[in-house]
Amino acid sequence: QPVLTQSSSASASLGSSVRLTCTLSSGHSSYIILWHQQQPGKAPRYLMKVDGSGRYNKGSGVPDRFSGSSSGADRYLTISNLQSEDEADYYCETWDSNTFWVFGGGTKLTVL
Amino acid sequence: QVQLQQSGPGLVKPSQTLSLTCAISGDSVSSNSAAWNWIRQSPSRGLEWLGRTYYRSKWYNDYAVSVKSRISINPDTSKNQFSLQLNSVTPEDTAVYYCARSRTDLDLWGPGTMVTVSS
Numbered sequence: 717q718p719v720l721t722q723s724s725s726a727s728a729s730l731g732s733s734v735r736l737t738c739t740l741s742s743g744h745s746s747y748i749i750l751w752h753q754q755q756p757g758k759a760p761r762y763l764m765k766v767d768g769s770g771r772y773n774k775g776s777g778v779p780d781r782f783s784g785s786s787s788g789a790d791r792y793l794t795i796s797n798l799q800s801e802d803e804a805d806y807y808c809e810t811w812d813s814n815t816f817w818v819f820g821g822g823t824k825l826t827v828l
Numbered sequence: 829q830v831q832l833q834q835s836g837p838g839l840v841k842p843s844q845t846l847s848l849t850c851a852i853s854g855d856s857v858s859s860n861s862a863a864w865n866w867i868r869q870s871p872s873r874g875l876e877w878l879g880r881t882y883y884r885s886k887w888y889n890d891y892a893v894s895v896k897s898r899i900s901i902n903p904d905t906s907k908n909q910f911s912l913q914l915n916s917v918t919p920e921d922t923a924v925y926y927c928a929r930s931r932t933d934l935d936l937w938g939p940g941t942m943v944t945v946s947s
Contacts, residue, residue: 750933750934752934752937759926759937759939759940760875760926760937761937762933762935762936762937765933775933775935807875809875809934811934815892815893816877816880816890816892817865817867817877817930817934818877819874819875819876819877821874822874822875
């Protein structure tokens with residue numbers, strides 16, 4: 717079954733860019749992953765899906781500042797021109813026919 | 829605009845049954861292209877997918893191995909909603925419970941319900 721690994725925390729300055737990483741476990745490097753954002757006290761919100769070729773497809777209403785990419789088993793979420801409202805937890809997720817939806821541990825993003 | 833609205837008690841006693849409902853507006857629980865999921869989130873377990881129900885000419889269910897012996901997810905087509913029942917709860921089942929829609933992606937979340945298991 718796939719395991720998704722994320723750094724527990726990240727920080728970047730207001731107006732700068734940050735790239736968050738989600739790493740797929742061995743044998744699952746081709747998997748598509750989804751990114752979700754969870755602002756403090758709120759439910760998660762779907763941001764986008766990213767495939768192994770680096771193609772990404774955003775959900776409705778997701779700002780242009782958010783983009784996705786990939787390299788090998790790594791899937792990235794890049795946020796440019798960071799805003800205060802981007803301070804949130806970011807989770808990656810994937811689907812497997814045996815375990816269904818599997819989540820990473822999340823990255824807490826602090827906007828300085 | 830599709831929305832999910834959750835309801836159910838926030839406090840359940842140990843050994844009893846946790847019951848939550850998710851009402852759907854703007855989509856159909858009987859959709860042939862969607863599945864309807866329950867997910868929970870706790871500090872100790874993170875985000876954990878619990879199960880789903882979906883209709884493809886007939887009704888299907890899938891459940892996580894961790895709760896398979898205790899869980900039931902059922903559609904209610906007359907009210908366009910679906911429900912979660914988790915039996916024999918313990919304090920480890922304390923979490924925020926979310927309903928969610930998946931099509932090719934898990935693309936819509938409900939607002940969440942905090943459920944505490946305590947006597």
